[in-house]
Amino acid sequence: MKLSDFDFDLPEGLIATRPARPRSSARLLLAEGGAMADRHVFDLPSILRPGDLLVLNDTKVIPARLTGSRTRQTGQGEVTAKIEVTLLEPAADGWRALAKPLRKLRAGEVIRFGEALSAEVAEIGEAELRLRFDATGDAFDAALGQVGAMPLPPYIAAQRAPDAQDHQDYQTVWAARQGAVAAPTASLHFDEDLLKALAARGVGFTHVTLHVGAGTFLPVKVEDVTTHRMHAEWGEVSPEAAAAITAAKAEGRRVIPVGTTALRLIESAAVADGRVEPFRQTTDIFIYPGHHFRVTDGLMTNFHLPKSTLLMLVSALMGAEKIKEIYAHAVNERYRFFSYGDASLLIP
Structure with a gap:
């Protein structure tokens, strides 16, 4: 077959x-x-x-698609970079997730998704990472509802960005x-x-x-x-x-x-x-x-x-x-x- x-x-x-x-x-x-x-x-x-x-x-x-930023000190001063994250599923002490660009992240870094939510990079693997968020339970759900976008399939996301109607x-x-x-x-x-x-x-x-x-x-x-x-x-x-x-x-x-x-x-x-x-x-x-x-x-x-x-x-x-x-x-x-x-x- x-x-x-x-x-x-x-x-x-x-x-x-x-x-x-x-x-x-x-x-x-x-x-x-x-x-x-x-x-x-x-x-x-x-x-x-x-x-x-x-x-x-x-x-x-869940509105699993997140846009965040990480800030890192370099020899030229403070540098902020954009990070795209897609949550996959809850894991022990955090969430499994995909991230772009994954290779530029470091364990211990903090990614901020606006005022409502942030996460520490707890672990980085070959294709994904584990994030530890600063909120849990109902507080996490509420914050995710504020900052997250619906995870549209790749063939739709390639043609347009998710918006409020997709919720x-x-x-x-x-x-x-x-x-x-x-x-x-x-x-x-x-x-x-x-x-x-x-x-x-x-x-x-x-x-x-x-x-x-x-x-x-x-x-x-x-x-x-x-x-x-x-x-x-x-x-x-x-x-x-x-x-x-x-x-x-x-x-x-x-x-x-x-x-x-x-x-x-x-x-x-x-x-x-x-x-x-x-x-x-x-x-x-x-x-x-x-x-x-x-x-x-x-x-x-x-x-x-x-x-x-x-x-x-x-x-x-x-x-x-x-x-x-x-x-x-x-x-x-x-x-x-x-x-x-x-x-x-x-x-x-």
């Missing part, structure tokens, strides 16, 4: 840099069995069945548990009116948590994709969520995760066909063609990058040839791609 098997041509003009407004007005490519139909996200109540269970990721994106756009309406540095983007299409309409239709919901990490944007660098090592992300399936998913499967109702993050988590927590147990740990599950899905009956997801692990995941669900047809249709019909783009509902 070669990396080149998951490549396709994508016109740059189809990469969305802003979401549809309202959220549920985004287009939806419905692929069910062998058929495809062009719909909209607001059509979901007429597409889904009463009793379907949507699995929603309730992670909350709302790059967050789901049900976000509850802080810790992600990337959004579960299929969920960005839902608004309160759509959730009410789905509930009225008899569609059920359960929440799980997967804190999406920056590793989701890492490219696959091996030609034999089966040798790729996935990054690890922390997730939790509560006893209530595990019971809801297991009950739905036992009753013959469909379980449809919203987003690849929710899918990867429930497949990690599955202990047998149709049965999920509580789960609270990291997962590095890599789903590619040949994977046996234990609980997933369908998937709502955005359109993914060429040669990405997420394209491999949807190829596993629908079949590689079918995904090629779906993506060719999406390109021809000028669907909008990636995090702020349109959606697909994939039901094998």
Whole structure:
């Protein structure tokens, strides 16, 4: 199974840099069995069945992108330099982070992110560093909200800088548990009116948590994709969520995760066909063609990058040839791609 098997041509003009407004007005490519139909996200109540269970990721994106400065005494006097920092995840006594330029930093230096927040460089590694901030808990969260920017994906950040609107756009309406540095983007299409309409239709919901990490944007660098090592992300399936998913499967109702993050988590927590147990740990599950899905009956997801692990995941669900047809249709019909783009509902 070669990396080149998951490549396709994508016109740059189809990469969305802003979401549809309202959220549920985004287009939806419905692929069910062998058929495809062009719909909209607001059509979901007429597409889904009463009793379907949507699995929603309730992670909350933190404003993890920081611009700071460090000051150092030199023979020519005091010199101040700009530092770009992206937080990755909490670590023992601090935060793991990326920094540009990393090589010019020294352990013990202080980086100031305005008046609200500063951090000491506690440790420097080959590709990242550990920062020890001068605030913790609620005080840290409040300060980060003042000085941080939303960590937009590289393909958006390359075209424009994050702004205040992204604090709302790059967050789901049900976000509850802080810790992600990337959004579960299929969920960005839902608004309160759509959730009410789905509930009225008899569609059920359960929440799980997967804190999406920056590793989701890492490219696959091996030609034999089966040798790729996935990054690890922390997730939790509560006893209530595990019971809801297991009950739905036992009753013959469909379980449809919203987003690849929710899918990867429930497949990690599955202990047998149709049965999920509580789960609270990291997962590095890599789903590619040949994977046996234990609980997933369908998937709502955005359109993914060429040669990405997420394209491999949807190829596993629908079949590689079918995904090629779906993506060719999406390109021809000028669907909008990636995090702020349109959606697909994939039901094998």
